[in-house]
Amino acid sequence: MNIKSLKSGQEILFSGVIYTARDQAHKRLVDIINNAGAQNFVPLPFDLKGQFIYYCGPTATPKNKVIGSCGPTTSSRMDEFVEPLLKKGLLGMIGKGRRSKKVRNLIKKYKAVYLLAPAGCGALLAKKVLSKKLVAFKDLGPEAIYRLEVKDFPVIVGIDSLGKDTYEDLCD
């Protein structure tokens, strides 16, 4: 996907791989990055370069289903963790709601993108997931990192790579 061609407010159907991570997983990822080179150094559980993180903690997977309900959670809680991940090459974030001015500027700086998934539509989004695989932090339960393969996952471009925000009028 050519990130730079995406324009804020544009609707797209995303197909590809996304990694779920929310509050606690972000804290751990950033701890790992900050701890790099230390004696008890552990590598990141997956290479962030060119990847998308989805702010989501799905419900448990019901029998005969790929995944449970899996809508986006509020992105702004992850604002403070964004920079180190972008530095590691993260390409995009998917969530719901507004971001801070700082995140807007970081997205512009690193030529990344922020996508909005339909908020409160976890059942609808579950139908767009083809596979789910545990990647890291199993002990976090629904907050663990999962690799999801999605097809025609509906999203709206929240902040494009030029830093233009579709919620401009609602932001300070």
Next chain:
Amino acid sequence: MNIVKLKNQVEKAVARASFNLRPDVKKLLKRAYRFEKNTRARKALGWILENARIAEKEKLAICQDTGLPIIFIEAGKDVNLSGRLIREIEKAVESGYRKNCLRPSSTEPLIRKASYQGVIFHVEFSNAKGLWITIFPKGFGSENKSQLKMFKPTVSIAEIEEFVVSAAKEAGPESCPPFIVGVGIGGTSDKALLLAKKALIGKVDRPNSDKVLNGLEKRLFKKINSLNIGPMGFSGKTTCLSVKVKKAPTHIAGLPVGVNISCHALRSATIKV
């Protein structure tokens, strides 16, 4: 009272609350969909209605945030309410969550270990007969935007309205609009917030039987819908689906006002035992 039957009923109510969008909420969403002109806002409302259809059909949670389970109990005069009965209801709520693959969104507050525990009870006694149990799973995208203000007793109604509208404005796209806004006026600080939450349990598509509160609800509804936040924050006419206000006597020295916002996925199920 047959405990096995009771637990079974509670488990089913947990599933119903999480899988089936309330008919009153669905009705207001459909009305908004017909009414909305903004293309992206209509798209968002379409997603929300489609989501409700899939959730019901596939028995998937309407939202992955299956909330903190809040249980409202209304015990009639013929009910012998015991600690044991409450514990059985609590266990049934937990097993209802587990059996239906609902996310354990509860966690220990400081070390933050996820668990199914943390059921919150509010018990009231009534003069009617029977035991009424309401399961109210409250998601935190909207709960995080709750507000309380301790006004002076001389405050004007216009100032109260301003406060409620600003709470809805601050809730913004993160709290999953269109909202259902609960307002509690009076009591103590805790009571005002509880009233605001209880306002969301009753049918939200009906006018308030109290004339003053009904007028207040109508004015707030209009003002919040002119904020132009719209479904999922995509602007449009529908920022809230309904505003519900409850009141209680308060102290001569103050006037607490609580605001509890619900996302569009307002969920609850009530059973009579």
